[in-house]
Each structure stands twice: as structure tokens, then as C-alpha cells.
Amino acid sequence: MLEEDMEVAIKVVVVGNGAVGKSSMIQRYCKGVFTKDYKKTIGVDFLERQIIVNDEEVRLMLWDTAGQEEFDAITKAYYRGAQACVLVFSTTDRESYQAVSSWREKVEVEVGDIPTVLVQNKIDLLDDTVIKNEEAEGLAKRLKLRFYRASVKEDLNVNEVFKYLAEKYIQRLKQQTAEEPEVVHTTSNKIGVFNTTGTNVSNQSSSNGHEVISLRPNKQRTKKTKNPFGSCSLL
């Protein structure tokens, strides 16, 4: 058991090529909406949602990163402090499938081995698939990752992805707590504390031992502006 007044906050980064549905997935999960419009993410954005996992309140902070390489320098800074990761590719985009390993490496370089899932999005477009089932499953096996086929459009398997990551994270946290009790007995009584105010938090360690960085999402969008701090609680 974690301490009762403890708040668990998990920083989750959602990565993958452009247009695979990362922003849509986060919007769907946090706001319950889906839009057909494509608005390229410039840099980074985030939304959050609270859920209950095994009677523990968990705050998921979902970081939406741009899929285009031109933004790599910006996005990789935001991987730091991440405690879970969603790797997304699209059913109709073979390049996005081929790029999965390199996305994983980019995240691993910054944060090491964190709970990660592989998601094949847009399975509502299975008739137009350019990736065989065996290929996708083979990739998951090679990378030793839990694999979900999802459709953000049809709201298929989106909740499951984040529930799995939260459970996996808490499971690791409990293991870690059992091994190193001092990790949890901090004065701030929070785990995975993030500063979302824009103030720099230096020399602070997150629960996975990595430095916690100041989280300041880029508000810029190519078309409409969306509120990067918009949060929701769909409990």
C-alpha cells in the first residue's frame, strides 16, 4: 500500500510519427471528443485526467509531442521525467510503423526503461491497412511491449491503454517502495510531482530518479489554439 494521503501523478509521453492520432488520442481520453480536423502539434502540449487505479487516485499528465523530426530538439527535452510512454503508429501509414523503434530509442535515451505500450491506431480503417497483423504483433514481441489495436475515432481501447500504463507504473512504484522505502517517505508527500506553473524546478528528483523539469507546454498551434492546461476529470 502507498501512503493514504499520497497523490500519484504520472507523466506520460505520447510519441510517434505525425498524423498517427496522438493529439486525437489525448483529446479523446481527457475530453471525450474526436475531431476529423488535423492540426499539427507544434512542439509539445498536455492535458490531464484523474482516474482510480486499485483504489488509488492517479493523475495522468498526458504529453502530446510533435511527430515531425523538425521538432525533435524541443520534444526530447519534454521526455525527461516521463514515467510512462505510448508509442503510436497508424494502420494506414507504413512509415509510422517502421519508425516505432526509433521513437522508442529517443525516449529511452532520455528516461531509460519506463512502462511503455505499443498502439496501432485507426483500426476503423482496417480495410485500407498497410501493415499485416503478424507484423504488428511481431514488432510488439521484439520490443517486449503490451500491444493494443485502437481506434480513437470509435473510442476503442483508448481507456485500456492508459489504465494499463497507470497500473504498470503503480506496480513498479510499489516494488520500488518495498525495496527503497525512503523513495516514498518524502516531505512533499507526492510522487511524481510536477511544476506546471512555468517556474523552473531544478535539482529535484522524480520517483524514477530522473530530474524533474519545468513543464511548459507550447501553446502554438497551426490552426486553432487549444488550451494546453485544460484538464478534466471524467470519474
Ligand SMILES: Nc1nc2c(ncn2[C@@H]2O[C@H](COP(=O)(O)OP(=O)(O)OP(=O)(O)O)[C@@H](O)[C@H]2O)c(=O)[nH]1
Ligand atoms: N479514421 C481515423 N482517423 C483518426 C483516428 N485518430 C486520429 N485520426 C485522424 O488522423 C488525423 C491526425 O490526427 P492527430 O491526432 O492530429 O495526429 P498527431 O499524431 O497528433 O499528429 P502530429 O501533431 O502531426 O504529430 C486527424 O485528421 C484525425 O482526425 C482514428 O482512430 N481513426
